Amino acid sequence: MNDVSVFGPDFPFAYDDWITHPMGLGYLPATSHGARVAIIGSGAAGVIAGYELMKLGALPILFESGQFGGRLRSQPFEGAEGVIAELGGMRFPVSSTGFYHYIDKLGIESAPFPNPLTPAAGSTVIDLLGQTHYAVTLDDLPPLYREVAEAYDKALEDGANFSALQRAIRNRDRAGIKEIWDPIVRAWDERTFYDFVASSDAFQALSFRHREAFGQVGFGTGGWDSDFPNSMLEILRVNVTECDSHQRYMVGGVAQMPRRLWHHAPERLVHWPAGTTLSRLNEGGTRAGAIRIRRRADGGFDVTDQWRRTEHFDAVLVTCQSHMLSTVIDTEERLFSHDLWMALDRTRYMQSAKTFVMVDRAFWKDKNPVTGRDTMSMTLTDRMTRGTYLFDNGPDKPSVICLSYSWMTDALKVLPLSAERRVELALSSLANIYPDVDIRSHILGDPITVSWEMDPNFLGAFKGALPGHYRYNHRMFGHFMQDDLPPHERGIFMAGDGVSWTPAWVEGAVQTSLNAVAGIIRHLGGGFFPENPSPSDAYPQWGPVKLPD
CATH class of the missing domain: 3.90.660.10 (Polyamine Oxidase; Chain A, domain 2)
Structure with a gap:
């Protein structure tokens, strides 16, 4: 049986297969070689998109208003070589197969x-309500904790057909995933994580103290009561794709990933000479933070940075957090539909x-x-x-x-x-x-x-979708499919874990970055190889279920 990966469940597409196929992601016509693409943000989504677009012959130019790497931020302690604090992402599940493609390519060690x-961990101490328990395994804790763990497993099985859904993900059975997942979306979009727990038969048979312990201690990575108000769909995705387990950290800091990719010369390049890197194409450093985006009369874009330098681009990819587009970057309103602006502004970030x-x-x-x-x-x-x-x-x-x-x-x-x-x-x-x-x-x-x-460049750590936010997420995630958009809304794309179905996990940034690459390929007149279908090819059949407005 295959390992669990972040294969769906909303859009079951094999991003890891797409980026490792020997044919490559796709192609651009010669007339689009050197096409200028503005990428706003140098986190995982921005750097990966830039790297893949460079390989295809485009000219990605990155803008950054803060620290390079975004929320892949490894801050060194003064005077200690290689000793860091992981201020953003710090634990990376092995189910993040797209992310680990780049980690392995760059030779970054993990543990x-x-x-x-x-x-x-070696050992764990749980201190709750003034009582302290020392444990090496779950069996070392009082019975209440095993009862909580078993109750949550049963709640997932009863309420989400968990084993069958995870089996379909393991087998990359797209039809099987959609058959189980789409009805769950309809049933649980407007209900909270706490509702799922408290209303389950498994927890109904237990005491409030059990639910309280579950909130404080949680599963996998620790307490999850901060997520109790969130949509249950957010949590189910984490559970079923094993984002909450089998996690590793990057030795020396995860910030190595975007920095090394910035300086990495791909093995195969179109248009650019061998040895070309993102750093070289960007004259050794990113542009300053973008403060203005406007549509040009010729259909392209003008992007202005904080030093009032304005440059022309054929496409724009925005990877910063969505509310930056309405609070920090002066973004021309007609670039997005009113429905999409609603989704961008309603995105809620957790502290x-x-x-x-x-x-x-x-x-x-x-x-x-x-x-x-x-x-x-x-x-x-x-x-x-x-x-x-x-x-x-x-x-x-x-x-x-x-x-x-x-x-x-x-x-x-x-x-x-x-x-x-x-x-x-x-x-x-x-x-x-x-x-x-x-x-x-x-x-x-x-x-x-x-x-x-x-942090003025973030104003929050990561998205935490509330009940009823599925439609907003759907609009943002599917925005890379632009054939049906009016011309004045085409050519600007978005990516990042906040656009994805798995906020707070870097795999969401990777996947939405690759969606944007597919959209930009099409926007610049390129295409894909039949032997290696793209997200754009798969989306009409396997895209997320649409809920009625």
Whole structure:
């Protein structure tokens, strides 16, 4: 049986097969070689699109208003080579086969992420309602936690035909996926994650305390109560494609991926000479942030950067978060339909905060001489820290602790606080769990912290679709199919995990980036090989189910 991948379920298309086929993604006519494509944003979506368009003979020009790499942001600790804090994406499920195509191409090393109750974590401590439990596996926890895990598995099976749906994804059975998934979309678009849990027979048979523990401890990656108000469809996609399990981190930081791709010379190029890279085509650096997009009389586009430099382009790809188009970038209104503007503006982003410290060594692996347990463990708690993760960089480098990873209200609690104050609060919370552990004595240098809602280029970490948002997501995801659009709306495309069906996961950025590449190929007069059908070829038959307006 095949491994699970992010093959649908909304649009079951094999992006990994498309990008690895020896024929290539498609072709551009000679008249479009050197066609200028503005790409706004240098995150995974922007850099991947630029790389693939360059291979086809187009001239991608990237604009960036903040840090290169977007939310693939690995910030180094001062004075420590290769010791980083992953401020954005930090754990990458192996089901993200499109993403790992580029990781493998670039030779980036990965290792198992230390999620709760995994061998990579070594041990896990769950601290809930003042009670602390030490565990290596689920069997080490009190019966309540196994009851919660079994109840959620049963709820998924009863409410979403989970095993059959996942089997269809494994087998890449497109008809089988659609037969199961499309009715789920109709049934659950307007209902929340909490509704799914609380109304299931499995949880109805249990107490409120079980649902509370599920929200705090969750499944796979930790507590999920911040997602309780979200559409259940968001969570089902994560579960069935195993985005919440079998995760890895990139040794030395995931920011290597966009940076290395920026400097990578493809093995096969059209139009450009051998050795050409995105960096060379962009004169060694990105343009400044885009502040204005306008349609030209000849059908092309004018894009202006923050230094008032205006350039002409044949197509535009926007990969920044959707609300930047109405708050930061002066975007000509008629470039998008009113329905699409509604979708872009209604996209709701979740808050997220992380606080990291560098420590002298992986002291948490020291064994308590009395109990034989680890001195400290990966920790899930209802205290302010919520999730604490431990990263051992080996004996020759300092280690890193993510003292706190929190979302939504928990993230807002620390929003106005300095990095030092956030560390003090985290240490205070952890002292209640580990009263005999002096974390402070191991800290080196200055802490690193982030609140994504404070970054003017993001104003939030990642999309969290609310009930009723499926239609909005459908409009954004399918926008690369432009044959039926009026001419004044063609030629501008969008990509990024916020456009995808899997927000917060880099595979969504990869897939929507490749959709945009397909759309741009068609816009520039190109086509695809019958031996390697594109998303544009598959979409009419296998695209997401349309709900009535």
